[in-house]
Amino acid sequence: MSSAIPLLLAIGLGLAGWLVARGRAWKFKSEAADGRLASLPVYHAWYAALWIGGPVLLFGVVWNAICGNLIMQHVLASPGAANLPAFGMRRDAILREAQNVASGAADRVLIPEAEPLVEPFRAATLLYDGIGIAVALVLALIGAVWVFLRLKPNFAARTKVERGVLGVLFLASLVAILTTFGIFVTLVFETFRFFGMVSPVDFLFGTHWGPDPMAATTSTDGSRYGAIPLFWGTIFIGAIIAMIVAIPLGLMSAIYLTQYANPTLRKWIKPALEILAGVPTVVYGYFAALTIAPAIREIAVSVGIANASSESALAAGLVMGVMIIPFVSSMADDSIAAVPQAMRDGSLAMGATTNETIRRVLIPAALPGIVAGIMLAVSRAIGETMIVVMAAGYAANLSANPLEAMTTVTVQIVAMLTGEASMDHPATLSAFALGFVLFIITLILNVIALRVVKRFREAYE
Amino acid sequence: MSEMRAPTRTPEFEARLKQRYAAERRFKLAGLGAIAFSVAILVFLLGNMLSNGLGGFQRTVFEVPVDLSRMALSVPATDNEASAVRSLQSQGLPEIVQYAAEEALGSEGASQINSEAWRIVAQEVIADPALLRGSNTYSLPTNEDIASAYAGDGKLHLQPLANELAEQGLLHDAFDPGFMTRSDATDPQLVGIWGALKGSILTMIVTLLLAFPVGVLAALYLEEYAPRNRWTDIIEVSINNLAAVPSIIFGLLGLAVFLTLFPSFRSAPLIGGMTLALMTMPVIVISGRNAIKAVPPSIRDGALAIGASPVQVVFHHVLPLALPGILTGTIIGMARALGETAPLLLIGMRAFVATPPSGFTDNATVLPMQIFLWSDQIDRGFVERTSAAIIVLLIFLLLMNGLAIYLRNKFEKRW
Numbered sequence: 001m002s003s004a005i006p007l008l009l010a011i012g013l014g015l016a017g018w019l020v021a022r023g024r025a026w027k028f029k030s031e032a033a034d035g036r037l038a039s040l041p042v043y044h045a046w047y048a049a050l051w052i053g054g055p056v057l058l059f060g061v062v063w064n065a066i067c068g069n070l071i072m073q074h075v076l077a078s079p080g081a082a083n084l085p086a087f088g089m090r091r092d093a094i095l096r097e098a099q100n101v102a103s104g105a106a107d108r109v110l111i112p113e114a115e116p117l118v119e120p121f122r123a124a125t126l127l128y129d130g131i132g133i134a135v136a137l138v139l140a141l142i143g144a145v146w147v148f149l150r151l152k153p154n155f156a157a158r159t160k161v162e163r164g165v166l167g168v169l170f171l172a173s174l175v176a177i178l179t180t181f182g183i184f185v186t187l188v189f190e191t192f193r194f195f196g197m198v199s200p201v202d203f204l205f206g207t208h209w210g211p212d213p214m215a216a217t218t219s220t221d222g223s224r225y226g227a228i229p230l231f232w233g234t235i236f237i238g239a240i241i242a243m244i245v246a247i248p249l250g251l252m253s254a255i256y257l258t259q260y261a262n263p264t265l266r267k268w269i270k271p272a273l274e275i276l277a278g279v280p281t282v283v284y285g286y287f288a289a290l291t292i293a294p295a296i297r298e299i300a301v302s303v304g305i306a307n308a309s310s311e312s313a314l315a316a317g318l319v320m321g322v323m324i325i326p327f328v329s330s331m332a333d334d335s336i337a338a339v340p341q342a343m344r345d346g347s348l349a350m351g352a353t354t355n356e357t358i359r360r361v362l363i364p365a366a367l368p369g370i371v372a373g374i375m376l377a378v379s380r381a382i383g384e385t386m387i388v389v390m391a392a393g394y395a396a397n398l399s400a401n402p403l404e405a406m407t408t409v410t411v412q413i414v415a416m417l418t419g420e421a422s423m424d425h426p427a428t429l430s431a432f433a434l435g436f437v438l439f440i441i442t443l444i445l446n447v448i449a450l451r452v453v454k455r456f457r458e459a460y461e
Numbered sequence: 462m463s464e465m466r467a468p469t470r471t472p473e474f475e476a477r478l479k480q481r482y483a484a485e486r487r488f489k490l491a492g493l494g495a496i497a498f499s500v501a502i503l504v505f506l507l508g509n510m511l512s513n514g515l516g517g518f519q520r521t522v523f524e525v526p527v528d529l530s531r532m533a534l535s536v537p538a539t540d541n542e543a544s545a546v547r548s549l550q551s552q553g554l555p556e557i558v559q560y561a562a563e564e565a566l567g568s569e570g571a572s573q574i575n576s577e578a579w580r581i582v583a584q585e586v587i588a589d590p591a592l593l594r595g596s597n598t599y600s601l602p603t604n605e606d607i608a609s610a611y612a613g614d615g616k617l618h619l620q621p622l623a624n625e626l627a628e629q630g631l632l633h634d635a636f637d638p639g640f641m642t643r644s645d646a647t648d649p650q651l652v653g654i655w656g657a658l659k660g661s662i663l664t665m666i667v668t669l670l671l672a673f674p675v676g677v678l679a680a681l682y683l684e685e686y687a688p689r690n691r692w693t694d695i696i697e698v699s700i701n702n703l704a705a706v707p708s709i710i711f712g713l714l715g716l717a718v719f720l721t722l723f724p725s726f727r728s729a730p731l732i733g734g735m736t737l738a739l740m741t742m743p744v745i746v747i748s749g750r751n752a753i754k755a756v757p758p759s760i761r762d763g764a765l766a767i768g769a770s771p772v773q774v775v776f777h778h779v780l781p782l783a784l785p786g787i788l789t790g791t792i793i794g795m796a797r798a799l800g801e802t803a804p805l806l807l808i809g810m811r812a813f814v815a816t817p818p819s820g821f822t823d824n825a826t827v828l829p830m831q832i833f834l835w836s837d838q839i840d841r842g843f844v845e846r847t848s849a850a851i852i853v854l855l856i857f858l859l860l861m862n863g864l865a866i867y868l869r870n871k872f873e874k875r876w
Binding site for chain 2: 158162165166168169170172173174175176177179180182183186187190248249250251252253255256257259260261269271272273274275276278279280281282283285286287289290291322325326329353354355356358359376379380382383384385386389390410413414417418431432435438439442443446447450
């Protein structure tokens with residue numbers, strides 16, 4: 001069944017219920033002795049629409065999910081399915097072909113074996129669509145009967161409707177928890193499967209990274225899954241090189257914008273920094289790979305480093321630092337602005353110059369906020385993917401030379417999951433283990449930073 | 462009478478003061494330098510993309526006169542363009558074009574004409590069948606070799622030929638409107654971004670339809686109704702965390718959950734949109750809460766005082782007043798989702814998609830992914846095409862952010 005049908009059915013039936021219930025409420029109103037109802041007619045209408053449309057919609061979602069399987073079972077039980085191959089790609093292709101022809105997506109069969117299955121598919125689809133629509137109509141009817149038995153002039157329809165609305169609001173706010181929970185469960189589950197094949201000690205403390213996606217899954221060589229080079233590359237690029245660029249530039253920009261710049265300059269510079277923050281990372285990655293990396297290589301060669309590689313940690317780190325500047329700047333901006341004006345005035349009144357005030361009073365007072373901002377910036381830098389995928393390379397190197405190619409956790413997640421290994425292969429699962437490490441580290445950084453920021457704000461409020 | 466000076470202003474003091482003022486100037490200059498550096502990088506980045514990318518909206522073409530009147534070609538009376546093109550192909554149009562090219566450019570030049578060039582003639586003829594009765598000059602795309610020779614690199618032995626043809630006015634760069642209407646191809650002369658753009662639009666529709674209602678409702682609940690207890694704290698912490706979780710983690714979630722639930726929709730806008738919606742929702746919740754918080758309590762008190770129920774207060778008064786702020790946050794969140802690549806890379810939206818997706822469940826790719834895929838190509842022609850695609854993406858993002866800023870300035874109220 002097309003997924004639009006239950007939706008249209010729910011909206012149509014709900015609308016019908018809405019109109020009928022409202023008309024009935026008006027009638028109640030005209031018949032009532034004092035011309036008053038307990039709730040406005042429109043709430044009668046919504047009450048009816050919720051009870052009629054809601055169950056149909058819920059049923060539609062469930063039915064959509066199981067309908068495909070039911071049709072498939074029906075088709076497989078038909079005599080035409082007897083000489084299908086038992087499993088494999090060919091079987092899937094035949095079934096898909098027959099289904100496409102039956103639903104009209106394709107105009108004729110290309111695989112002859114699919115021919116006898118087209119008719120069963122058509123029949124089964126018709127049958128289960130019929131059943132689905134019938135059940136939906138029955139549900140709507142039951143809802144309608146229930147509603148029309150309850151709707152009376154003195155019925156508190158508004159209270160009921162509002163309770164329903166609050167329930168929907170609550171469910172919406174649960175989506176966030178469900179997502180967090182989903183991420184956590186997925187990562188933990190796949191990570192445990194991975195640790196069933198490779199020991200956590202090998203993974204966390206090994207210094208050689210070179211998974212072989214083609215190796216047999218039965219015996220896994222744990223020594224190929226040492227993630228230390230990845231952790232080092234991530235820290236070196238994201239937390240060291242990028243921060244060397246981003247912290248001074250971001251901090252100084254924030255100081256200049258808040259303390260020195262006149263309003264006109266601020267009006268123009270702030271949006272410019274926002275643009276810098278809004279440029280997609282794939283564009284930064286392209287810029288790093290195509291412009292910055294070759295430039296760095298040329299400079300390195302010209303100062304006599306012969307074997308400089310065209311992919312380097314430096315290029316990725318520099319561009320990532322530029323990407324982070326607006327982030328650091330806006331966090332520092334907020335923290336400096338949160339320092340009470342009285343502290344600044346006091347320092348200036350004592351005869352300190354502006355820069356002495358900034359360095360000796362404002363920065364120390366704003367330090368917790370600034371540090372928290374830097375932690376958030378680091379968490380963003382180590383989770384950044386496209387720049388490093390495009391500019392840092394795939395070679396796992398444990399080296400402190402910024403001109404060498406290095407790889408990071410995020411690059412290897414992409415590499416492991418876009419390769420040709422199957423979902424059960426340790427190389428694929430290692431991506432989830434890496435993701436889990438990344439998730440935990442960014443989670444810790446974020447939680448600490450957000451707590452510091454909160455406490456810091458409270459201190460000055 | 463000499464100037465009166467404070468007794469504290471000794472020469473040592475003066476020297477110290479001078480030093481302090483110098484430090485002040487240096488500090489200020491450093492601040493200005495930091496800003497100038499950031500702005501310079503931005504200008505360099507955009508300038509770099511522009512100078513590379515403007516060439517991407519052009520392609521190298523041959524000017525070839527083709528006389529169709531000598532052949533008994535006919536355009537079939539059908540609305541289906543693809544079948545009309547097929548019919549012209551079977552009537553021998555490719556050979557006619559090749560022959561005309563050999564007459565005009567010589568055999569060496571004609572060997573450099575794009576193998577798909579006849580389709581240009583076919584399309585123009587279908588649009589205007591009167592062309593069949595005369596001789597016309599058509600701008601036909603070249604192949605990649607002579608295009609890069611014309612640009613001054615690539616195969617050296619082709620450069621004299623390119624220069625000669627260019628001098629005769631037969632070879633030049635021309636604006637390529639087809640770049641906006643074609644899809645991905647293996648030949649940089651034939652690629653376009655419409656397929657990726659349409660994939661992006663479909664994905665964004667799914668994201669918006671999922672993230673906006675859920676985000677707004679969750680923001681309303683948390684700000685207006687939620688009791689202050691442990692549950693709400695957990696919800697708050699998890700929303701704040703989701704907003705800061707690296708985007709690639711959402712890709713892992715999409716891969717493990719959505720693709721397990723719907724294995725047949727791999728690389729469809731539906732799955733991509735769902736994954737991006739999870740990422741965008743927290744952004745909408747956070748900006749929505751700020752917008753709702755900014756509505757003064759007096760509005761709520763006034764509505765409650767004249768007998769509105771809590772739900773009526775929120776839906777009749779608070780939400781309409783907060784809506785501009787919520788929309789601003791939504792647009793910014795959507796702009797972020799539009800530029801996002803990493804999660805989509807994991808859920809398989811990196812397929813080669815040569816036809817634009819026609820629905821939410823078709824194979825599709827998105828604009829940033831197209832940029833990533835083209836950036837991997839070695840062909841010289843793809844560099845310009847990639848930059849051109851980046852320009853298109855940046856224009857979309859600028860428009861969205863501009864709209865957000867406009868909304869904020871126009872509707873933001875200071876209470």
